[in-house]
Amino acid sequence: MSGKARIAVVGYGNIGRAAADAVLEAPDMELAGVVRRNPQDRAGIDPEVPVVGDVAQLGRVDVALLCVPTRQVPETAAAYLSKGINTVDSYDIHGELVNLRRQLDEIGRAHDAVAIISAGWDPGTNSMVRAMLEFMAPRGITYTNYGPGMSMGHTVAVKAIPGVRDALSLTIPAGQGAHRRLVYVELEPGADFETVKQRILEDPYFRNDETRVMQVEAVQPLIDMGHGVRIERKGVSGRAHNQMFFYDIRINNPALTAQVMVAAARASLRQKPGAYTLLEVPIIDFLTGDREALLRRLV
Amino acid sequence: MSGKARIAVVGYGNIGRAAADAVLEAPDMELAGVVRRNPQDRAGIDPEVPVVGDVAQLGRVDVALLCVPTRQVPETAAAYLSKGINTVDSYDIHGELVNLRRQLDEIGRAHDAVAIISAGWDPGTNSMVRAMLEFMAPRGITYTNYGPGMSMGHTVAVKAIPGVRDALSLTIPAGQGAHRRLVYVELEPGADFETVKQRILEDPYFRNDETRVMQVEAVQPLIDMGHGVRIERKGVSGRAHNQMFFYDIRINNPALTAQVMVAAARASLRQKPGAYTLLEVPIIDFLTGDREALLRRLV
Numbered sequence: 001m002s003g004k005a006r007i008a009v010v011g012y013g014n015i016g017r018a019a020a021d022a023v024l025e026a027p028d029m030e031l032a033g034v035v036r037r038n039p040q041d042r043a044g045i046d047p048e049v050p051v052v053g054d055v056a057q058l059g060r061v062d063v064a065l066l067c068v069p070t071r072q073v074p075e076t077a078a079a080y081l082s083k084g085i086n087t088v089d090s091y092d093i094h095g096e097l098v099n100l101r102r103q104l105d106e107i108g109r110a111h112d113a114v115a116i117i118s119a120g121w122d123p124g125t126n127s128m129v130r131a132m133l134e135f136m137a138p139r140g141i142t143y144t145n146y147g148p149g150m151s152m153g154h155t156v157a158v159k160a161i162p163g164v165r166d167a168l169s170l171t172i173p174a175g176q177g178a179h180r181r182l183v184y185v186e187l188e189p190g191a192d193f194e195t196v197k198q199r200i201l202e203d204p205y206f207r208n209d210e211t212r213v214m215q216v217e218a219v220q221p222l223i224d225m226g227h228g229v230r231i232e233r234k235g236v237s238g239r240a241h242n243q244m245f246f247y248d249i250r251i252n253n254p255a256l257t258a259q260v261m262v263a264a265a266r267a268s269l270r271q272k273p274g275a276y277t278l279l280e281v282p283i284i285d286f287l288t289g290d291r292e293a294l295l296r297r298l299v
Numbered sequence: 300m301s302g303k304a305r306i307a308v309v310g311y312g313n314i315g316r317a318a319a320d321a322v323l324e325a326p327d328m329e330l331a332g333v334v335r336r337n338p339q340d341r342a343g344i345d346p347e348v349p350v351v352g353d354v355a356q357l358g359r360v361d362v363a364l365l366c367v368p369t370r371q372v373p374e375t376a377a378a379y380l381s382k383g384i385n386t387v388d389s390y391d392i393h394g395e396l397v398n399l400r401r402q403l404d405e406i407g408r409a410h411d412a413v414a415i416i417s418a419g420w421d422p423g424t425n426s427m428v429r430a431m432l433e434f435m436a437p438r439g440i441t442y443t444n445y446g447p448g449m450s451m452g453h454t455v456a457v458k459a460i461p462g463v464r465d466a467l468s469l470t471i472p473a474g475q476g477a478h479r480r481l482v483y484v485e486l487e488p489g490a491d492f493e494t495v496k497q498r499i500l501e502d503p504y505f506r507n508d509e510t511r512v513m514q515v516e517a518v519q520p521l522i523d524m525g526h527g528v529r530i531e532r533k534g535v536s537g538r539a540h541n542q543m544f545f546y547d548i549r550i551n552n553p554a555l556t557a558q559v560m561v562a563a564a565r566a567s568l569r570q571k572p573g574a575y576t577l578l579e580v581p582i583i584d585f586l587t588g589d590r591e592a593l594l595r596r597l598v
Contacts, residue, residue, distance in 0.1 A: 018536075018537050018538075018539070019537075021537035021538040021539075022536065022537035022538075025437070025438075025535075025537060025538065026437075094595075094598065095595075097594070097598055098591050098594050098595055101594070118598055121435075123598045125431060125435055127597055127598040128431060128582055129431075130597050131582045131583065131585075131586060131593070131597045132424060132427060132428075132582060132585075134586060134597065135558075135559070135562035135582075135585040135586050136420075136424055136555060136558055136559060136562070137555075137558065138324070138325075138558070139324075236324075237317075237321065237550070237551065237554040237555045237557070237558035238317050238318075238320035238321035238324055238554045238557050238558050238561075239317075239320040239321075239324065239554070240317070240320075240550075240551035240554030240555075242551075243548075243549075243550045243551065243554070243555060244548065244549040244550065245547075245548050245550075246545070246546070246547040246548070247545070247546050247547075248544075248545040248546075248547070249542075249543065249544050249545070250542075250543040251536070251539075251542045251543065251544075252536065252539035252541075252542065255536040255537045255538070255539030255542070256435060256436075256536045256539075256542060258536070258537050259434075259435060259436065259437070259536035259537050260434070260435060262537075263434035263435070277583075277594055277598050278582075278598075279581065279582045279583040279593075279594065279597065279598060280581045280582075280583050281581055282578065282579045282580055282581055283427055283430045283431060283434075283577075283578045283579075283582075284430065284576075284578040284579050286430075286431075286434040287430060287433060287434050292397050294430070294578075295396070295397050295400070295576055295578065296393075296394075296397050298426055298429045298430045298433065298578065299393065299396055299417055299422045299426040299576050299577075299578060
């Protein structure tokens, strides 16, 4: 491939916006354009960036960053791979990702394209850390503690409850992989808070966790995209017990997801056709620059 | 390859002992034996483990774990690779490892064998973390803070000074990648403490760091193989600043080095002939077990 990799951003929500930023900051990439359902909507997009309804309008595209809702990822990835375009997604349904990998692996091989799936921070770089800690201390227990930060999945679940105009669900770490939920709800006129609260407490997303529900006048002023995680492992290396490992991050959530997707786009251009999780790609492939220079600086 | 991988441990100091333990604990490996200069010395080795002076006496060997002093690694690795045996080392001369990789890459390709170099915790798994943090936040600064723990290199430097019978140099993190050195010396009869102290303070290993030198009656009772590291990065993902990352470990030093070497031995059996650093090997290759089951559990 000559020159810079041409990247399309598919979908333009929080992650799509952050992905466009990360592509524009990458020295080895150029933003081919944005693909979205309504290409007339150019709000917040630089006038020089093409916005289209069909990727074919963008000319050569090497990698598509799929910034669409997670349930649309399988179908969208299949469509792009079938055109011979590499794909990167941040698919986050843990129980389904092995099936997605199998499906996309077949399509990628058939069309000489590469898919890198679940390329966010969890699943994603957190998965890489969990796997590393496991080979560093093969016996032991790992806890992944999320937060404090906004849970997209839990927030969407609350918003679906009748009478809720807007909502925010925060995940608060309670230790050893347990979590507390703080739910802020803004109600429709006439809705009954106690009824909504009961619905939330009985919802499968919440009923196993300690949950506090609070009514507020307005949810939007509370929203902050910061998030965090603390991964802990205590384990055994060889016959040495009490090996202690901690990994802590405090980050802007969509910005980190998007940056990992951009690194995975680069890595996709260095893999053979097929589908990969981040665990299956050498770390150096996510980085730009001369390989020996990277090794001298980082190893 | 049918059955378990057969592993030889070459050299039997602190790391060799820990490596034998880690091989014995690995479900997919068996300890072919120990290779050492004096095979009559069986102190601390299980009677069932063969101890030999030449690896040819061990029958089939798939991987040799080179637990020899770092300066002997290039020559020892070349000799084993030339026999078609994979090698893993924990070579720790940062400035030279790119050259070592080139040399061993050529020899490995010529003899259908794989070398994984610098497979400890630094260089090694710390290098993997540094590289990950860099693709997660491409702009920013990473600090690697070592300790508190015993520095092998600094301890050896002190022991080489005339008048020193035994020594221990501790590395204490002083923040932002700077370190303080605490040096405990046990003197030969008649040696002058002030003279020894001046030699230490002027030594290239110490002269750039704040160093405290203390005389003790006996060094051995002070020695503890625990060590630690804290890697910190503050950086930018896309256009989001102030992304914060911390990685902290508190570990038995030779046990972790040995465990990483054992994981790298496993990974070596899954690479094409040549030489690799840990950054060039997919993380999943370091783990044992069914690949999809690993992905289900860890991603």
